[in-house]
Amino acid sequence: MVHFAVSRVLWLLPTLLAMALVTFVVMHATPGSPLDPVAEGANPLSPEAQQNLARHYGLDRPLHEQFAIFVGNALQGDFGNSFVYRTRTVREILAETFPVSLLLGSMALAVAVAGGLALGILAAVYQNRAWDYVSVTLATAGVAVPNFVLGVFFIILFSFVIPLFPTGGWDSPRNWVLPTLTLALAPMGIIARFTRASMLEVIRADYTRTARAKGLAEGPVIFRHALKNALIPVVTLLGPMFAAIGTGSFFVESIFRVPGMGRFFVLSMTGRDYPMIMAVVLTYGAFLAIMNLVVDLAYGALDPRIRL
Amino acid sequence: MVLSTRESAFELGGGLRPPSDASPEEGLRGQSPRSDEDASLGRPSSLWRDAWRRLLRNKLAVAGGVVVILLVMLAVFADVLAPASYTKTNFGRLNEGPTRDYPLGTDQLGRDMLSRMIYGARVSMLVGLGAQVLVVLIGVPIGALAGWAGGRVDTLLTRLIDVMYAFPRLLFVILVMSMLGAGLMNIFIAIGLTGWVGIARQTRAQVLALKHKEFVEGARALGARSGRLLTHHVLPNALSPIVVAITFGIPEAIFTEAALSFIGVGINPPTPSWGQMVGEGQQYLRSSWHLCVVPSIAIAITMLSFTFLGDGVRDALDPKLK
Numbered sequence: 016m017v018h019f020a021v022s023r024v025l026w027l028l029p030t031l032l033a034m035a036l037v038t039f040v041v042m043h044a045t046p047g048s049p050l051d052p053v054a055e056g057a058n059p060l061s062p063e064a065q066q067n068l069a070r071h072y073g074l075d076r077p078l079h080e081q082f083a084i085f086v087g088n089a090l091q092g093d094f095g096n097s098f099v100y101r102t103r104t105v106r107e108i109l110a111e112t113f114p115v116s117l118l119l120g121s122m123a124l125a126v127a128v129a130g131g132l133a134l135g136i137l138a139a140v141y142q143n144r145a146w147d148y149v150s151v152t153l154a155t156a157g158v159a160v161p162n163f164v165l166g167v168f169f170i171i172l173f174s175f176v177i178p179l180f181p182t183g184g185w186d187s188p189r190n191w192v193l194p195t196l197t198l199a200l201a202p203m204g205i206i207a208r209f210t211r212a213s214m215l216e217v218i219r220a221d222y223t224r225t226a227r228a229k230g231l232a233e234g235p236v237i238f239r240h241a242l243k244n245a246l247i248p249v250v251t252l253l254g255p256m257f258a259a260i261g262t263g264s265f266f267v268e269s270i271f272r273v274p275g276m277g278r279f280f281v282l283s284m285t286g287r288d289y290p291m292i293m294a295v296v297l298t299y300g301a302f303l304a305i306m307n308l309v310v311d312l313a314y315g316a317l318d319p320r321i322r323l
Numbered sequence: 324m325v326l327s328t329r330e331s332a333f334e335l336g337g338g339l340r341p342p343s344d345a346s347p348e349e350g351l352r353g354q355s356p357r358s359d360e361d362a363s364l365g366r367p368s369s370l371w372r373d374a375w376r377r378l379l380r381n382k383l384a385v386a387g388g389v390v391v392i393l394l395v396m397l398a399v400f401a402d403v404l405a406p407a408s409y410t411k412t413n414f415g416r417l418n419e420g421p422t423r424d425y426p427l428g429t430d431q432l433g434r435d436m437l438s439r440m441i442y443g444a445r446v447s448m449l450v451g452l453g454a455q456v457l458v459v460l461i462g463v464p465i466g467a468l469a470g471w472a473g474g475r476v477d478t479l480l481t482r483l484i485d486v487m488y489a490f491p492r493l494l495f496v497i498l499v500m501s502m503l504g505a506g507l508m509n510i511f512i513a514i515g516l517t518g519w520v521g522i523a524r525q526t527r528a529q530v531l532a533l534k535h536k537e538f539v540e541g542a543r544a545l546g547a548r549s550g551r552l553l554t555h556h557v558l559p560n561a562l563s564p565i566v567v568a569i570t571f572g573i574p575e576a577i578f579t580e581a582a583l584s585f586i587g588v589g590i591n592p593p594t595p596s597w598g599q600m601v602g603e604g605q606q607y608l609r610s611s612w613h614l615c616v617v618p619s620i621a622i623a624i625t626m627l628s629f630t631f632l633g634d635g636v637r638d639a640l641d642p643k644l645k
Contacts, residue, residue: 159626164619284501
């Protein structure tokens, strides 16, 4: 167990390094440079100015040297200055916006887990009855409908038709409701589907029949005997799911004007903000890897049959 | 899992008749899914024909399939079906709701929404179906090579697959798109570059599971060379999970295009794409919500249809998974 955890943590570093390298290569392999004017049709900078800027930002060095410098600085937590927001460091921007995205993502995941488990259990217990159809329909819709489409529907329904919630912003918890719901529906659907399938399997297992045979009421049978075992495969979903919520939040953040990290996704990429791109990709990559690790460890703790 | 060993048995000896009635997979399934119609024709039921019949029995999947066929027709015959050009503007009638002249209203430049929706279907279908070709062309060979070759080649390719898997997918697509620039061709490339990973994993797992089966050993014993073993014996039997992966890849590609166009790095205007229409209509949500809602509904229906169809195909090809 300890050995497994340590080796997984050690693997994190080469994985992130490989990700940084791939991103770096993609960034530099394509035409265009951060020194091109941002506005379309603007006059290019004079060659002297370009050279000065390139020297200032270290862009005139050979690529392998640039990469080495980046890695060295990044290891010390320094991602440099943003090319687009020149007065701020990448670290400041991320420190300000990442917590917002994290809060949104965590709330969405909490809603998704609670709702998904409830729907999945109801569907399995009342298989092929009304609850099952409601749950399966919701689950399919949640999986199939993109969240920016959902966001539009929610705004029209809950801001215009029934003015319950504001259309955007992030000042009060009332603003949090719609973006959280929008972001939660897809993972909720996935969790509901998995819980249903896994519960159906467990409900038919011998030990569930034994629990019923010894005279337990339906409640304890479902929650104490069946659910515990049914949860195990569902847990594996959560790691990649959290990461998906993280990246998917870009659309939700832009629709609901949430001041999170997602906004910098596209801005940094179209603006060729090299330091920002690297930081954003690595933050999400590290997050995904850590979540996967946590889930794997939790998996081993939940199911004694699995030896890590 | 070996779903059908018949083709391989047939390959083996020429003279070896496939044991059509007592073939092991029939026995394993425990039931004889053969219908009267088939018996009267005297043809043995194959994996694919069984699956087809199971698929037709699934109402949701059939409904999804019908919608998909309609969408494809819409895309193919867009030039004939669209009442107007998707670029023709009418500045006297901006952001109008549905009228007799414009059944779905006009957009922010006074263009006919109906025509733009019809041409938008073309983009969605092209991306959904076209990108899968690229995904398969990259993913299947890499997965098959990794599984078949084993050893160092496998380790190397698996590492590559793992790193690609660790990438937040959408982030990488956006990165590639913003570097390559918007455009249909670049969307194919971006989806192909990121989408092959799942199929490669599937293929590798299948090849690993099949490569030591008896029918492969048998073919090897009869002198089939390695390449032929892989392409004629192993891959045909690994096909059904790959087909399932492809069916689910289609809505994913459609989603990716819509998402990219929504944020403005997908399809170049004035070519209409549903995602782009949602993105552009968003600013007019309060005053003319039809700009957003019409393409949103189209995306939702398309995604749902492909998902139903995909679920149906998976259940039909592998009834045990249901």
